Structure formats: structure tokens, C-alpha cells
Amino acid sequence: MVGEQNPWHTRRIADLFSVKKSNTLSRDKLNYEQGACKDVHYGDVLVKYGCVLDLASSDVPYITNNDDVTGEYLCDGDVVFADTAEDLSVGKACEIAGASERKAVAGLHTIVLRPQPGLFASGFLGYYVNSRHFHETMIPFAHGTKVTSISSNDLLSLVIPIPPRPEQEAIAKTLDDIDSLIESLEILIAKKRDLREGLAQELLTGARRLPGFDGPWHQVNLQDALELCTETIPVSDIDETTYVGTENMLKDKGGVVSFDKHVTYANVREYLPGDILFSNIRPYLKKIWFADRSGGCSNDVLVLRSVDANLYDSHYCYLVLSRDDFFAFVTNNSSGTKMPRGDKEAIKTYQMAIPKDIGEQRAIAQVLADLDNEIQETERKLDKYKQVKQGMMRELLTGRIRLAQE
Template sequence: MGALQNFNKEWCKTTLGKVSTIKNGATPNTQIPRFWNGTIPWCTPTDITRTPGKYLTVTERYITEAGLQSCGASLLPRGSILLCSRATIGEVKIAASEICTNQGFKSLVVPTGTSNEFLYYLLSTLKSQMLGRAAGSTFLEIGKRDLESIAISMPREDEQRAIAEALSDVDGLLAALEALIAKKRAIKQAVMQQLLTGKSRLPGFSGEWERKQLGSALTVRHGRSQRYITGPDGKYPILASGGEIGRTDVSLYDKPSVLIGRKGTIDDPQYVSSPFWTVDTLFYTEIADGMSVKFLYYKFCMIPWRSYNEASGVPSLNSRTIENIEVNLPKSDEQHAIAAVLSDMDAEITALEGRRDKTHAFKQGMMQQLLTGRVRLVQPTYTTEDIVC
């Protein structure tokens, strides 16, 4: 059997400028058509921030060879690290192919003998240092010399690759969880479209749904100012259209309710099952006897609230408008059955989100330990006897 031992070689103290060649980007003249719509990917910070994962494969815009030659941009080799040096300072991706960037980058060309994936992960822990060295009156930017001088510690290449592989495995798990969450959300949305409209019925239910105004199922109530009731250690949440904004020991309403924005965010219903206080920009509802609060919440989620906007500036809703909206409603028992199905789906999604968040926190801890050498990975060593066996 192979013996196991930790990597134990000393890490080398160096700087970013000594382990890579840092290149600037540039923009060809946008008024000259022959410089654009070519085959050379041209990367902007937006391409970086909207791309999941660590590799950049597609950019929004492409330039021609003439465009590249016309400006000071460098054609970066595949595997280069694209580092945003303006605005979103410290955001990084690895180039999946030859690429050039605009002037919002300081890209790192990594030599043979250095793992670009290790350097990618290491750079993602250095954002605070980069921001501390950034300067500028219009917008912050870190200069090439300041970036080159950032001190780092590097292990040997074999340990670099082992660390990068370990972190990549966690990234793979995170990506799989994100994909599963997206799939579950899509399935739930499809189920809502079927169950909340009566197009599909749960086993044991039949009969026509009744067309009613929401006002027959609930009464819309106004929130109130929180000015005199706020307390840092209060038992109940103070809710606004964007979520919790404080705590209080006084509740405005103590029964389950569906909340909807009166002004501002008017298309993000909330379900609350315990006592709460709402401010004057957030409606709450008193639900009629026999109605399922959770079913009505899911119904609210299907209503195109922005089509009921009554203001030309800040989006706004009127309580009477809400109560006059007509919807199809099943009997109480079917409402509760539908709400139970959708609640179970929500619980599954919430559990997956919790697992994703814990995995992300675990990864951050791994990075702090592995990328500083505080914790060393185990490497296998083999004897001649192992190979013969």
C-alpha cells in the first residue's frame, strides 16, 4: 500500500509580478466598423461578472485583427487570468481561449511551472489588498506596479495543482447544487402554473372553481410608521417591501398573512406566519375564514403586479385595486391541498439552498487554510513494492 504524508516543502515568498507577466488591455476606436465584429474575443468587466464558474468562454463583443493592432491591447494566451482592475476590482476568470480585454483589466500571463487555477483561487482572496492599493478620483483603479508588488507565498507546482484540484472539486459540487436548485425552481413554477389555475387537479378533487374578487378572500390593510416602536432586541420583525428592516416588541398583526408592496417593490409577495409589523410602504392582509393563507400567497405570486401599477414614477398599488382583482378559487380543502404540495417543494428548495450555502462557507474556510499553507494536503508516495503489486 502507498504511504500517505503531507506536502512539506517550504513555500516561496514572492510577488504577483514575479510569478506572472501582467498585461494591460485597450479598446479599439468604436467609430471604425472594420475594427469590430471579428473573431477575436474582447472582454469587458461585464463579461466577467455575468459568467458563472472560473473559465470565460464567450464574450459579448469581438474585434478584428486590425482592431487589435490599432490599440494597445495584448492578445492573451489561453489560460491567462483576466483580472478586473477598475470598478469591480479583483473579479477574476481564466481565459478558455486566446482573448484580449479592454482597459479595465490587468491580466496575468502565467508561465510554465505555475498552476493558473491555483493563482486564480489565490487572487480571489486578495481583493481587499487590491482595493487598499487602488486610487482614482472618478473611479478606483489598481495600477500595474501596485498589483505586481503584492506579496504572496507559493508552494511547489505539484502542491499548487493539488490545492487547485481540491478547490475545483468543491466548485463542482457547488455548480451541481446550483443546477439542481434551478431545476427544482423550474419544476415548482410549472406545477404552480398547473395547480393554481385548475388546469391540473390533485387526486380526489373535481368541480368548477369560482370566479371571485380577491376582496372576498381577504382585506388589504395599511402598514404604519415604525418610528416609535423600534427596538434592537425586539421579538418581532419590522417588514418593508424589501424585507426585514428592524425589530420591535409590538406587533401590528399576529396572524398568518400575505404581504405585498404598496410602493417601490410591488411584485414580490411575502408570506408571514408569525406576529409582525409592516411599515407604510407594505400592505398586509387579513384572511377570511375558510381560506388558505398559503394558497393565497402562491396566488399572489402568479399575479402580474406591475400591470396594476398606478404611478408614473415610483411603482405603487392601491388597496382597492388589489381587492378588485378577479381570480379563480377552489373550495377550502383543495386550497389547503395545493398549498401543501407547493410548501413541500419550497421546503426541498430551501434545504438545497442551505446545503449550497454551507458548502460555500466550507469552501471559503478551505481557501483560507490551503492558500496560506496553514493546512497542508496529503500526498501519496509509492515504493517499488507498491508498483510491483
């Protein structure tokens, strides 16, 4: 940080950039195996690519037929915008890197802006055009209802800052450093999840035994270990933190969030701490939760409870039902098309592998719980650094905080 520095200047994008031609190739014209030229597709810009896109990345597909290659080859420093989206993510962009080693063009629903040579440090534009400040100046120009779009003329009418080149380099380096940290945490989380899933597969099937346990296992129907609870409580006994409906259960075993709507029922199904709640609507979404409180839920949420805590550990049973095998079983025994619903009688017959020793059940549950806690702690750290990055972008890319120039 420094005191007095050279001022930032702003110029219209039209005065500094030229528009380059892209193509209109659809996704079925691309592949991830081989080709002479890569294609930067707008859908990937919207959801996959970061602020700076290295064309050496395996996430950038090839154009399958060389005769389909149209548009101008991308250069380092080009900025590729997604000009269409189904929401206000329209205008998401990435700066191109690695173009000297990979031929690539921009594809369907993209706008390519090429800056004048030497004006911007590598990476600065990628971070700036993805800042909230820039996005907020661009959104008023977006048009459309069901699909939102922005034109090249709209982009050219906007203004962009030109900090001193050394400061641009310092900003890009600072943000790239925290991006590298975020990426390393994402890789670590993915590795831990893979480890956890592999270990769960072995421990919950008896393929691997924990030290000190060698007793028998048995296969039981779900209804032998868990009962479907149907007791109800008045809606006055719950609030937004204790009501669980299919709407506020998160997919892919993500748990639950607060319910922000009005509960229209007079009574709701009761659940207690240690119960297993499973959304029986669209079971392929894998909505399941191990309750850590008392509350009420909708009739579309099944409440499963251990029939005997001395024989069947509820946390262990939750882990068994969190496996993909269970969701596939319920999905295969569902009826309905738009909103398929699991067959309760079939669910009761689902086969569960369970150690006869309750101690082994609890030990397995604890091992996996410890891994889950470790993953969650790393995810919290990742969220923290993402928030730090947003704050840094807000301050550095508006000039509120200035970095030292060498």
C-alpha cells in the same frame, strides 16, 4: 495532510508576470451569437465568472466587428483582473482556460497578467487571486470614491506565494472538486425552481387538477377573498425581528430579514400569522411575505387577511399573489416615477382564480409548500458548501494546511 514539506516562497508579481494589452470595447460592441474572437468584459469578471474561466463557455461574448479586435490574444494561465468597480469588489479576477481552442482578448477596464511559463499549476492562480488573503493585501492600493480603481503598477507591487508545483496541483484539484459540487447544486436548484414555477402556473389556474378534486372554480376580486387590514399597535410592541418595512423585505419574493434601524413611528400597522404582507412601493421588486409571526409594519406595506378562513385559504391566496401576473398588475396600476406606488383601489379589483372547495385550495398550497421546502433545503446545502469552500481557501491558500505531494 502531511507533516514536513518543502517551504513556500514568495516573490513580487513584477518579477513573475508581464502585463498584456487589453482593449476598451464597450458592451454594445459585443454579442452572444457569433464572431471570430471573444471578449472578457470587466463587468462579467465582477459578477459572472468564477475563479477559472473556460473560454468555451457561452457566457463569454464575441466581438461583433472583427475590425474592432485589438489587444493581445489570451493564453491559458493568464489572469484577467477587473480594474474598476463601484465597490470593493475591484480586483476580482479569473484565470483563463481553453484559450488554445478559442481566440479571446480582454476588454474594457481589465488588466491582464501573464505568468512565466511553468511556474503555476492550472487553476492555482485563479483560486489564489480570488482568496480573501490576496484581496485584503490588494485593497489598500485601491483608490477613488464613487468608482474604485486599481492600476497594473499596484498589482505588480504585490507579492504572491509559489508553493511546490505538486502542492499547487493538489490545491487546485481540491478546490475545483468543491466548485463542481457547488455548480451541480446550483443547477439542481434551477431545475427545481423551473419545475415549481411550471407546476404553480398549472395548479393555480386550474389547468392541472390534483387527484380527487374535480369541483368548480370561480374568479373573484381580491377584495372578495382578502381584506386590507389597517389596525395599529404601539411601536413598543415590536422589535427588530417583528417589524416589517419596505427596507427589510427582500426582493423577488425573498421574505424578510431583521430590521437594524430605529422605527420612528409611534404606531405601526398590525399583522398576524397567516397574513400576506406586500410592499406597495416599487411593486416590480416583488416584495411579498407570508407571515409566520405577529408584529407590525410600515404604512407602505399592505396587510392582507382572509375574509373567511372556511372559504379562502390564506396560504393559497399568498401563492396566487406571488405570481408575476399580480406584480405586473400592481405595477401597471401605479403612480409616481422615482418611487411608484400601487393604487389600493385597483389592487382590490385584481382577479383571483380560486377553487370553491377549500380542501383543494389547501391541497394545492401543500404541494407547492413541499416543493418550496425541498428547494430551501437544497439552498441551505449550497450555502454550507460555499462556506466550506471559503474555509478551504483560507487554509489551503495561506499554507496553514498543507496537502500531500505525490
